[in-house]
Amino acid sequence: MTGRPDAVVFDVVETLFGLQPVADTLTGFALDESTLPMSFTRMLRDAFALGCTGGYRPFAEVFDASLMVVAPALDDAQRRTVLSAFGSLTVHPDVRPAFERLRSARIRIATLTNGSATNTERLLERHGLAELVEMTISVDEVKVWKPRPEPYRHALVRLGLPADRVAMVAVHAWDVHGARAAGLLTGWASRLERVHAAVFDPPDVQGADLVEVIDALLAR
Known part of the structure; x- marks a missing residue:
């Protein structure tokens, strides 16, 4: 063209x-600064893998699943707080x-x-x-x-x-x-x-x- x-x-x-508000929320829960890049990269990897195999899950669900692996110390309410930071x-x-x-x-x-x-x-x-x-x-x-x-x-x-x-x-x-x-x-x-x-x-x-x-x- x-x-x-x-x-x-x-x-x-x-x-x-x-993504700074998400990073700030995670560090506010006393998590390392590496938590966000690790979680975000894992989310992309998992979503891409789903796409390669004919599957699909929405953003919030894949990111939440990533947090469960990368930051297992977070409880359900804390993970919801992290996800809500994407609105800010x-x-x-x-x-x-x-x-x-x-x-x-x-x-x-x-x-x-x-x-x-x-x-x-x-x-x-x-x-x-x-x-x-x-x-x-x-x-x-x-x-x-x-x-x-x-x-x-x-x-x-x-x-x-x-x-x-x-x-x-x-x-x-x-x-x-x-x-x-x-x-x-x-x-x-x-x-x-x-x-x-x-x-x-x-x-x-x-x-x-x-x-x-x-x-x-x-x-x-």
């Missing part, structure tokens, strides 16, 4: 919103300017999350971003996690656009790889992983943050 996309779809957790995620400072650049260019904005659409909508509203986003899309609608192709294809259906007119933007190389395999234009921001894993297809554009990625997409 050449030229600007007609729509940009953003990943949500870690791309738009940071902080917004990254590059999100609003990236969204506003797209709005000024009359390019549609959507989100595609492995979490729930309801939580995404609440976070967007909480941080004053809801009016900039046309639609929130969740893997719950297709019952399989990214980076399987079904969620990206479902986003195209929701948007009513072909793959070559839509860009997927994320801070996770695996997410960008999945979108590219599904035929979408892709943008990767390096502020989380720093180095793009060599085993994945490279993104069409990349930058240090979302603003640089969007500027690169607009310059096509």
Whole structure:
């Protein structure tokens, strides 16, 4: 594809919103700082394994199961408190300017999350971003996690656009790889992983943050 996309779809957790409130909740229960990255990585691994074998469980259920293994000292009520912290995620400072650049260019904005659409909508509203986003899309609608192709294809259906007119933007190389395999234009921001894993297809554009990625997409 050449030229600007007609729509940009953003990943949500870690791309738009940071996990510090979840980390703070875990350390508040006297758990080590490594608990969150270990739990989150295990959650992704288990969800991907389910997807490879035809299974599916929603975000909250898979993360809760991960906590049971990584932090067995937490009781049911404490794990519910940790899960509730996902409703208080902080917004990254590059999100609003990236969204506003797209709005000024009359390019549609959507989100595609492995979490729930309801939580995404609440976070967007909480941080004053809801009016900039046309639609929130969740893997719950297709019952399989990214980076399987079904969620990206479902986003195209929701948007009513072909793959070559839509860009997927994320801070996770695996997410960008999945979108590219599904035929979408892709943008990767390096502020989380720093180095793009060599085993994945490279993104069409990349930058240090979302603003640089969007500027690169607009310059096509």
